[in-house]
Amino acid sequence: MTDKNQKLANQMLMHMISDFTNNELAPVDMLIDKQGDYPEGLFELAVQTGLLGITLPQQYGGAGFDYAATAQALQIMAAGNASLAVTLEGHFKTIEQFMKYGNPELNDHYLPLATHQILAFSQTEPSGGSNPTGITTRAVKQGDNWVITGDKIMITNGGLASVYCVLAKTEDDQLAVFVVDQDMPGFSFGKREDFIGLKGTPVAEIVMDHIVVPDYHLLGQVGQGLEIGDQAHADARVLMGAVLAGIMTHELQIAVDYAKERKALTTPLYQLQVTQQKIADIAIAKQNTELLYQQAAKLKVQGQPYAEIAAMAKSYGSRSAVKVGDETLQILGGYGYSRDYPIEHLIRDARAMELAEGSIEKMNLEITKAEINK
Amino acid sequence: MKIVVCIKQVPSTNDVKIDPQTHNLVRSADGVINPFDKNAIEAALKLRDQTNGEVILLSMGPESYRESLLEGLAMGADSAYLLSSRALGGADTLATGYPLSQAIQKIGDVELVLFGRQSVDADTGQVGPIVAEYLNVPQVTFAEAIDLTEDHHLIGKRRLDAAEQEVEVELPAAVTVRSEMNQPRYATPRQIQKSFEKPLTVWTEQDLDLDPERIGLAGSPTQVTQVYAPAAAKKRVTMLTGTPEHAVQELLQSL
Numbered sequence: 028m029t030d031k032n033q034k035l036a037n038q039m040l041m042h043m044i045s046d047f048t049n050n051e052l053a054p055v056d057m058l059i060d061k062q063g064d065y066p067e068g069l070f071e072l073a074v075q076t077g078l079l080g081i082t083l084p085q086q087y088g089g090a091g092f093d094y095a096a097t098a099q100a101l102q103i104m105a106a107g108n109a110s111l112a113v114t115l116e117g118h119f120k121t122i123e124q125f126m127k128y129g130n131p132e133l134n135d136h137y138l139p140l141a142t143h144q145i146l147a148f149s150q151t152e153p154s155g156g157s158n159p160t161g162i163t164t165r166a167v168k169q170g171d172n173w174v175i176t177g178d179k180i181m182i183t184n185g186g187l188a189s190v191y192c193v194l195a196k197t198e199d200d201q202l203a204v205f206v207v208d209q210d211m212p213g214f215s216f217g218k219r220e221d222f223i224g225l226k227g228t229p230v231a232e233i234v235m236d237h238i239v240v241p242d243y244h245l246l247g248q249v250g251q252g253l254e255i256g257d258q259a260h261a262d263a264r265v266l267m268g269a270v271l272a273g274i275m276t277h278e279l280q281i282a283v284d285y286a287k288e289r290k291a292l293t294t295p296l297y298q299l300q301v302t303q304q305k306i307a308d309i310a311i312a313k314q315n316t317e318l319l320y321q322q323a324a325k326l327k328v329q330g331q332p333y334a335e336i337a338a339m340a341k342s343y344g345s346r347s348a349v350k351v352g353d354e355t356l357q358i359l360g361g362y363g364y365s366r367d368y369p370i371e372h373l374i375r376d377a378r379a380m381e382l383a384e385g386s387i388e389k390m391n392l393e394i395t396k397a398e399i400n401k
Numbered sequence: 402m403k404i405v406v407c408i409k410q411v412p413s414t415n416d417v418k419i420d421p422q423t424h425n426l427v428r429s430a431d432g433v434i435n436p437f438d439k440n441a442i443e444a445a446l447k448l449r450d451q452t453n454g455e456v457i458l459l460s461m462g463p464e465s466y467r468e469s470l471l472e473g474l475a476m477g478a479d480s481a482y483l484l485s486s487r488a489l490g491g492a493d494t495l496a497t498g499y500p501l502s503q504a505i506q507k508i509g510d511v512e513l514v515l516f517g518r519q520s521v522d523a524d525t526g527q528v529g530p531i532v533a534e535y536l537n538v539p540q541v542t543f544a545e546a547i548d549l550t551e552d553h554h555l556i557g558k559r560r561l562d563a564a565e566q567e568v569e570v571e572l573p574a575a576v577t578v579r580s581e582m583n584q585p586r587y588a589t590p591r592q593i594q595k596s597f598e599k600p601l602t603v604w605t606e607q608d609l610d611l612d613p614e615r616i617g618l619a620g621s622p623t624q625v626t627q628v629y630a631p632a633a634a635k636k637r638v639t640m641l642t643g644t645p646e647h648a649v650q651e652l653l654q655s656l
């Protein structure tokens with residue numbers, strides 16, 4: 028495809044995602060938060076509309092859009108509702124790991140399913156998520172197979188996804204990633220987390236009791252587990268930066284609309300300097316996050332290092348979306364504190380991303396390490 | 402079964418501008434498929450899936466209309482034709498219907514031609530019936546449902562302002578589609594990419610061997626002299642007060 032046509036195709040994708048967001052997502056944003064799940068048929072419609080295949084290469088039945096276009100699509104979507112965008116983020120970053128580390132047999136088996144089934148990535152265990160060398164999930168080699176036993180918690184799309192990449196330790200204490208699926212004997216789902224935000228995105232526990240997988244279910248090599256985990260984080264952070272920019276787009280819209288309409292006696296709020304300062308803060312934070320994730324995505328597409336910028340996008344973006352969400356709430360006064368208005372749930376939604384895909388503290392350590400080693 | 406869907410690109414925003422000189426609509430660069438035409442595409446795709454047919458999009462307009470055709474291809478249509486040249490510009494509904502009907506004849510073996518019930522910018526609803534007349538095929542306008550019968554007929558349910566009507570016509574036929582007929586599908590991301598690989602042919606008046614007298618501004622018997630927003634009629638309400646008798650007296654007097 029020529030560059031000109033690809034640009035047009037990207038534009039068509041953004042139009043289509045805006046239509047989908049305006050028609051299907053924005054109208055149920057509050058409902059998703061209140062009922063703590065996607066309304067019936069929404070996820071199915073997303074599948075039917077081919078949204079699971081945006082990044083998936085065409086050879087596997089996907090659309091093969093690049094990561095920058097995909098991230099932009101998620102920003103548009105997240106401005107209507109962040110839960111579905113995070114569901115897709117978890118799926119897309121996992122597809123990336125198959126593409127980078129998967130052997131042909133593994134990819135031929137699982138990637139064609141990725142147009143209609145979700146793939147998930149599981150590192151965190153009850154004992155902790157920030158320090159993956161401490162995991163207890165075991166992979167024991169038995170002939171040509173591996174036997175996997177362990178417990179993973181807080182897995183994005185747990186229960187909704189059918190395929191799970193899991194970080195495990197081999198007998199010689201090396202980290203490796205294996206691919207299991209929900210139909211395998213020994214696989215079961217544990218509890219769904221009762222998280223305070225992103226109420227549509229299911230996050231749940233998976234339990235693996237002596238699951239036997241053939242050798243080709245090893246993603247990458249034994250000993251590459253940590254690297255793959257870091258890579259998955261970097262890819263996730265680009266997209267989460269986009270989701271956060273989307274949440275801030277929504278916050279900005281709410282703040283601006285309200286400041287134009289609401290009056291302090293006869294003066295519209297936007298004419299008050301205190302409100303103007305807040306709106307500028309929101310707009311700057313949104314714009315910065317947008318620039319960071321877009322730069323990270325562009326570097327990734329160009330094959331250049333992007334992990335540090337991706338960490339910045341999510342670290343800065345998550346903190347900012349919570350902070351300027353709070354400023355938006357303040358502009359709305361008492362209504363902002365009400366569950367009848369969306370702003371409080373946007374803060375809760377954004378708050379998840381100070382933890383998911385690596386805590387702010389961990390990301391900031393990585394950024395500092397990168398700067399010191401420059 | 403070959404189905405042609407005629408589609409038009411319309412401005413995506415509501416602020417339609419009118420050229421003060423020609424009184425024609427200024428076509429904004431940022432266009433979308435006329436919403437009713439999307440219903441027509443959806444109807445065609447459904448019929449195609451039932452009958453193993455083929456959906457061909459047809460539009461007349463400037464080069465920028467290509468984007469709407471690509472969108473229709475991304476919804477799932479198989480191929481597209483764009484009639485585009487300077488000579489075809491400035492056409493009214495008659496000078497639009499004529500080239501479209503000639504194109505349909507050139508495509509050949511078309512059994513069903515679908516249109517949206519009207520375009521949302523010009524609102525005439527005339528092009529469908531004009532094409533049907535040129536092709537000399539039966540037409541079902543304002544259809545909210547269509548069905549094919551085994552004996553090569555089409556049953557259409559028409560919804561009119563104060564009536565419903567069911568008509569049966571022999572194929573080939575032309576139908577203009579109401580939005581009640583269906584919910585148009587979204588273009589899928591994969592089909593968006595694939596739409597660029599599908600055949601999209603541009604034809605000019607030469608390819609269709611058109612009569613130069615009957616196309617473009619010269620071939621348009623309708624001249625738009627003025628387009629204006631009607632002044633909102635001012636309604637006056639007079640309150641009649643006092644006793645009922647007094648109010649009735651006053652009412653009779655004022656009438």
Ligand SMILES: Cc1cc2nc3c(=O)[nH]c(=O)nc-3n(C[C@H](O)[C@H](O)[C@H](O)COP(=O)(O)OP(=O)(O)OC[C@H]3O[C@@H](n4cnc5c(N)ncnc54)[C@H](O)[C@@H]3O)c2cc1C
Binds near residue numbers: 154379
């Ligand atoms: C919405 C959501 C979705 C999630 N999805 C997934 C998923 O799909 N897959 C998955 O594997 N996990 C997922 N997680 C888990 C997430 O990755 C972990 O919550 C995160 O890594 C932190 O781990 P923890 O909760 O065990 O906290 P801990 O690791 O116990 O950390 C507690 C606190 O100590 C700090 N801390 C811990 N260790 C260090 C250190 N070495 N240096 C500096 N600070 C440190 C942390 O920053 C944090 O503030 C998800 C979490 C959320 C909230």
